Amino acid sequence: MSSNLNGDLRRVRIEWVRQIAENAYVLEYQRFFDFEAGQIISIALSADESPRMYSIASGERDENIQVLFNVVNEGHLTPALSCLKAGDYLWTSAGFGKFTGTTGKAWWIAQGTGIAPFASMFRSGQREGKVLIHGGRYPDSFYYSDEFEPVLGENYIRCCSREIVSGTFHGRVTDYLNSIGPLSAEPLYYLCGSSEMVVETRDLLIKKGVPFTRIVGEIYF
Numbered sequence: 001m002s003s004n005l006n007g008d009l010r011r012v013r014i015e016w017v018r019q020i021a022e023n024a025y026v027l028e029y030q031r032f033f034d035f036e037a038g039q040i041i042s043i044a045l046s047a048d049e050s051p052r053m054y055s056i057a058s059g060e061r062d063e064n065i066q067v068l069f070n071v072v073n074e075g076h077l078t079p080a081l082s083c084l085k086a087g088d089y090l091w092t093s094a095g096f097g098k099f100t101g102t103t104g105k106a107w108w109i110a111q112g113t114g115i116a117p118f119a120s121m122f123r124s125g126q127r128e129g130k131v132l133i134h135g136g137r138y139p140d141s142f143y144y145s146d147e148f149e150p151v152l153g154e155n156y157i158r159c160c161s162r163e164i165v166s167g168t169f170h171g172r173v174t175d176y177l178n179s180i181g182p183l184s185a186e187p188l189y190y191l192c193g194s195s196e197m198v199v200e201t202r203d204l205l206i207k208k209g210v211p212f213t214r215i216v217g218e219i220y221f
């Protein structure tokens with residue numbers, strides 16, 4: 001069993017792997033730990049290789065751990081992860097990290113697979129007073145929309161950057177935020193996505209009146 005900064009990795013059995021969009025997959029494996037919605041895990045294909053980090057997309061009471069991932073074609077782990085089947089094994093840590101949810105008012109602002117920690121918070125029952133803004137390139141990039149849409153209604157805003165699609169804002173999340181008025185300092189603003197997206201969105205929120213201390217970010221690198 002290998003050790004890393006995030007604790008021991010343990011071998012777990014894959015329950016299923018599904019492709020949900022051209023480049024996006026979801027997998028589930030047997031759960032062996034408790035976690036707080038929004039936390040991450042480390043994953044590797046063997047005990048002696050360097051693991052990658054992934055947000056947990058499951059709710060706190062769900063039976064399995066679910067991970068949403070994009071395949072990075074030239075990447076080490078994700079092309080192999082996408083080929084796993086039920087009954088295969090991977091190595092994973094328990095949950096860790098401080099990007100955890102709130103029962104109070106919050107805006108969840110995500111890009112691509114950065115929706116995963118918000119899926120976890122939502123599936124854990126954190127729904128009251130939430131606004132979700134999700135940026136994606138194509139209409140099939142709005143992972144978990146079938147769960148969010150009926151509950152969040154007009155507080156669920158999809159920003160589609162590469163295609164004009166009815167019912168979605170055409171542009172990036174920053175274009176959407178630029179198109180609306182000043183923002184309240186009351187909610188917490190959670191940002192999750194690439195470093196460019198998190199930094200650009202954070203700067204924009206500050207310009208729109210949100211105090212720095214109300215902004216929480218998780219960067220996927």
Ligand SMILES: Cc1cc2nc3c(=O)[nH]c(=O)nc-3n(C[C@H](O)[C@H](O)[C@H](O)COP(=O)(O)OP(=O)(O)OC[C@H]3O[C@@H](n4cnc5c(N)ncnc54)[C@H](O)[C@@H]3O)c2cc1C
Pocket residue numbers: 040052053054055056068069070071072074075076077078079113114116218219220221
């Ligand atoms: C906190 C956190 C949470 C995350 N959560 C998620 C998530 O929920 N879902 C998700 O899809 N991703 C998530 N990520 C990203 C994830 O950890 C991986 O980085 C991603 O899946 C790519 O892994 P890979 O092994 O396939 O690619 P890698 O092998 O890590 O390669 C990634 C990129 O780096 C380039 N690269 C690799 N090695 C080098 C090198 N030596 N020099 C220059 N370039 C190099 C590759 O060409 C490629 O473009 C998260 C990251 C962090 C930090």
